[in-house]
Amino acid sequence: MSLNFRIPLAKPDINEDDVKAVEEVLRSSILSIGPKVVEFEKMMADYVGAKCAVAVNSGTSALHLLVRIAGLEPGDFLVTTPFTFIASANVALFERAFPIFVDIDEKTLNMDADALEDLLIKVRKGDFEICGHKVNRVKILMGVDILGQPMDWDRALKLCEEHGITAIEDSCEAIGAEYKGRRIGTFGLAGTFAFYPNKQITTGEGGIIVSNNLEVCALAKSMRNQGRGEGDAWLHHVRLGYNYRLDEMSAALGVSQMKRIDTILDRRAEVATKYNELFQNTSVETHYIAPYTTRMSWFVYVVRLPEGSNRDKIMEYMAEKGIQTRNYFACVHLQPFYRKMNYTEGMYPVAEKISKRTLALPFFNQIKPEEQEEVVSTLLEALERVG
Ligand SMILES: Cc1ncc(COP(=O)(O)O)c(C=O)c1O
Known part of the structure; x- marks a missing residue:
């Protein structure tokens, strides 16, 4: 983000309360794995109306954990839109799976539900091939709410159900958006929001998973923390994990921003x-x-x-x-x-x-x-x- 322009593209909305919130954490000496992350998660789950939330260090990390939790494996296919930020598709490549795209609706710029349906019918019939890959099954729909506007979730979810696809919501750009009167985030297996400083609210770097599935949250908590189980010793690891933790300063900023x-x-x-x-x-x-x-x-x-x-x-x-x-x-x-x-x-x-x-x-x-x-x-x- 550049502030060298007289009128920049984006600028975070930081007030004195935000500054104080971060300062308090710095003075507390608890800079990671502390109460602020828990508070931020609780606020976000309540706001979205989700059963649980798991804060991580970026929107990309949130999406990566979710494709792993949804069982994406090498050789699998994930479908998303070409008109998005690259992370929506890249998380498939992280797992040696292949991202395929569905064109967008000219008006909303979100994935075109008719084009998705056409693609899934071809896949079911066994006559869909792309970039040298024969596609027999799509495992994940990475549905993106582009530029802060929900995609047509009712149609997308119906297609996912018919074709045995797990839906993940990449709502990284759309915190607080509503689809037919319902706040986005919990339509699929789980949803994600991101908090880079050009976003609606910021934590510096950061992201979060929200879900109504407690098992998804428990797995995400373990995987963001090097695969430790809840309450496990520091050097006990029950599964493959990462360091995707959000630090306490960032979480405190998130809490302060979420208040408004x-x-x-x-x-x-x-x-x-x-x-x-x-x-x-x-x-x-x-x-x-x-x-x-x-x-x-x-x-x-x-x-x-x-x-x-x-x-x-x-x-x-x-x-x-x-x-x-x-x-x-x-x-x-x-x-x-x-x-x-x-x-x-x-x-x-x-x-x-x-x-x-x-x-x-x-x-x-x-x-x-x-x-x-x-x-x-x-x-x-x-x-x-x-x-
Ligand atoms: C649609 C979308 N998905 C994913 C991300 C990734 O978020 P982050 O930059 O926090 O990793 C972004 C961020 O801009 C995004 O716009």
Whole structure:
């Protein structure tokens, strides 16, 4: 994250209570495996309405533990969207399994449920092959709630049930979002949230698993802690584990931030609404919110530039004026090392087409209305001059 820009892309919302909370931990001498992680987990489980939560040191760690717990093995297949952060797919590669993709819905930018259904029917019939792999079964759906908007969970879960697939919610970008009036996080086997400083709330680095399955949480607790069993001696390890623990300073920051989660989400919605208003009657398209999204949890503010715009030049123009922007998201399957696995252009045309036009604009709680106005007028100016 760069603060070298006059108007940066993101900025964490840190107040004096946050600073005090972290300071108290530092003075307590308990810097890891202490009460703050437990408190953070309890708050998160209560907020989501989950039976349990397990804090870890990143969203990626949370996803990794869940694919292991769901039994992903070498040679298995995990299905996800190409329009996401790379970790949603990479966790399959961590286990020598193979990530396959389903194209996105042009409006929501989430996985297209019709395309998922088509893929699963082909897999069932035994006539689906990708990148040289014959796919006989999909083990995991890594469902992503992209940019803070839920995917169509009812449809996805029905398909998972019909095809014997375990659903994991990658809600790393969507804490607090609601799907048909229900807060996301517990629709599948488990859900995950992430807390890098550009997220709605931050712990510095950090992530969390939420679930209604106590066994999932117990396994995740053991695996984040080098495979120790609950109450085991320090050098007793009952299974393969990792050091994915969240430290106490980070957890204390998380607790302090969670105390005002709804104020934070409301403020983000206010900033998004202001941008939406400023873009009215311009050639720039604002993000579509599906009727099933009863609460959007704004993570980043992404617009679509008119077709054929020169996005790189526009980003350069904005940067010269001190305004940071980013090309959220670049398709995962077109990343250099995915191309080496035989993924190529043309495989997911909707994601490829849209991702050439999307642009994330400065978006954070303390952004001033004048700054938003400047971002919008500079973008419109860029479109006229270099776009
Ligand atoms: C959709 C999605 N999944 C997973 C992650 C991984 O989270 P982290 O960066 O905390 O590892 C992110 C983070 O940006 C994300 O946006």
